Structure formats: structure tokens, C-alpha cells
Amino acid sequence: MNRQGEGAQGQEYPAAHGQVIVFMRYKAEMDRRMRNALIRMSGRIKQYGPGHIVGIANKVTVVEAPPTSEWLQRDDWCFAVFAFPNERLANLWYVSEPELKQHDFLPPSDGVQLFSMDIRYLPQMGKNTFNWMELSDIKSKSYLQSEYIDKAARLLDAKCVNHGVVFVKDSVVDEKVNRMKDTWIPYKTMTNFALHMYDNENQFWSIYNSNEYHPLREARHQLCNTTSLLFTVDPRVA
Template sequence: MPGNKIKRSTAGECLVFFVYRCEYDQRVRNAIIRFSGRIKSYGGEKLGIATDVMVLCAPDDSPWKNRNDWCVALLGFPNQKSARLWFISEPEIKQHDFPPPSDGFLIFSVRIRYPPVTGRLTFCWTELSSIRSKGELQRDYVDPMATLMDRHNIDHGLVFINDKDCDQLDRLRDCWLPYHAYYRLDVYDSEDEICRFYQSDDAKNLVQVRNNLCATTQVAFTIDPKIC
């Protein structure tokens, strides 16, 4: 894991995700470097980039599963309003050679519920869609999974969005994330920690329950704060 650490105050109250194909990585890095000064005027800052995304599970038609060359860049802002104001005014994103939406490039922001533990740079993003019963999902999976993650000292639910809080996910650009879904972002010390957790018997049992109640997309990535 990279030696640099994210300060507890860095992420503010909002994270902005750039998801793009690896062939555009240098182009996105160059753009982030060029606009890093402008995002500061909106209270934002660059957090880092992951060039290797591990797909833990996904439906067969998911773009995450159809390709294996995704990158994720993260920016932090004080709130989603500031992130959107920066986005609509940023000339770099309007450039013709910026990755086009037709190549799967998407940008979205999410509101975070609390500051992550300092130094944890590995994230696990989960989407729960095609939910058969929201009540059962909450009772039989979401609540017991939160309890289990508490026992394992996992920073879970840094982001947690259900369909009642859909405004907490701001689709800034051609976002292919599903509608009417639950979203969760958890933070770990490493990808190995994620694998160990989900290979435990308790987690496996809950995953089986979850799979009977909804479709799941789950990806993990570790960001490197060094962008240039």
C-alpha cells in the first residue's frame, strides 16, 4: 500500500469518482494536475488514483465485468454543491480529447457520512440492485452485515445510500450506475483484508442471504495519492 496517508479532514463531506478505461489514465492524470488549482477554489482537492480495480462480483451485463481495465480517480470536496459547481465550470472536462462518455467514462459524487480512519486507502464499493424485498434486505443482510463489520473493525458505510436518499448520489456525467439501488462504500487497510473478511464463514453466510434478495456489484481498489 502506498506510504502516503489521507488526512482525516481531506475528504470533506463529498467524494467525486472518475471511472475510466486505463488507456486514458495519463490523459486524466494530466487533466487533474492542470485543474488541481481550480478545484481548490471550491474547497476541493485531489485524493489519488487506482489503476487496478478488483471486481469481486457483478452481473454478467455490468460494465465492471465486461472490462478488466478500469481506473478510479478520487477527488474530495466540502459538499456536493461545491463539487457540482466546479464540475459545470471546469474547462478541462469540456475538452474534445477528454475521455468521451461512449467509452464508459463516468463521473459521479457521493456524500460521505463520517471521516475515514487516517491512512486507509483501500475502498470497497457495493451496489445492491433488483431488490426483491427491501424490508428483508435491511433485516437479513444490511443490519447483520453492519454488526459483523463492527466486530472486524471495518470502516463500513462511509457512504450508504438507499432509494430514499437517492439525491446523495449526483450523476455528473453519463453515469451507468443503476437506479433504485442501494450503494455502500467501505474502507479497509488493504485488499487482502477485504478478501479475508469475505472468505470468513459469517460473511459467506450473509453473502448467500444477499444473493437471494438482490443483484450485487462489488469492486475494490486502492488509491495512490501520487498522481504526477
């Protein structure tokens, strides 16, 4: 199955059929309030598909980012992650869930963002460490594909990483990002977005700092700017 990008042949995993992953970003000061809300909505979310709460990450590591990135301006972001069988059910949950409809819950001033994206195949169970990558200001799409994306895909395959669970290329971002409640992803961006899933953060760092990955990272730095975030989702919400 083609996973990280076009031309990158990977191990075979079940193809997705419309399933979406939903990210909610919020500030750490809201963490207890968010967890209490998730506990209350955990039963109702099953009515939508069923949807389910994947879990919460209360620490986000900025692996790489351009100097002007908003991710470098504060270090207290958290994520709640959800999964639904399709975008329609995710949207229905968003407009119907009583917790989200409260006028004093998640006001825009709190900086909460909520969006969904299609997944391309079904990841393995237990891959709870997420690496979100944004490749922007790309100098050559063809070179980026051949010198980084394809080669990184082969390396990640060899390490049993679920890479490219989400992979959205520049020109189709606006139609692929379902903006429920804003997102840091700008409109009309020409950025590639990818989500890779690891067993744990140690696995990520062992690959990232390896001799095999070093030349790929250097090639990527020559070809584009990168935002790379690392966070581990804990299914225990309480």
C-alpha cells in the same frame, strides 16, 4: 452512529456536514493523459473549498456481479477520486476547471463518467481500499436489512472497517446521485448503494472469505443481486 444502514449501530465517527466524494471512471488507455491533467489541476482544485484529489485506482477487481453486468465486459476501468466540502463546490469545480472544459478532453465516446454522492461520516485516514456495493432486485427489504445489512455492519465494526461511508437506499437514489457527466447508475433504480473503506485489500479478502461472513454472503445471495467492486486509491498521481 448509524453507518451501513438503518438499524445498524456502529462505532462513533465524526458526522459529515455536506461533504461529497466524486468518482471519475475512465479507461486505462487514458491513464497517462488523466494523470497529467490531474497534476495540472491539483493547485486549482484547492480553490473550491478546498477540494482535493484523493487519488487514482488503475485496477478495479469485480468481486461479484450479475452475468449481464457491464463490469464483466471489460477489465480496464480506472477511477480518479476527489473530495469536496459540499456539492455546490464540486459542481463549481466541474464547470470551471479548464482541463474539463477542453472540447477534446473526456469526450462521451471515451466512456468517461463523473458523479458525486454525499458521505455520511468522515472516514479514518489511511482507509484507501474502497469496496463499492450495489444491491439490486431486492426480494425483501426487511429481510435484507435484518439478515444481511445489520449483521454485516456488526461484523465490519468488529474488524474496524469504515462501512457505509456512502449508503443510499433505493427510492432516493435519483436525488442523492449528482450526475455531473453520466454514470453507470440508471435512473429510477431501486438499488441500494454503499461504499465501505478498508485498510488494504488483504483486510477485505480476509473478511470476505471468513467463516463469519460466509453465512451473510449466502443470505445476501438469496435476497438480492450484488455488484461488488474493489479498488485501492493511490494518492500519488504523478
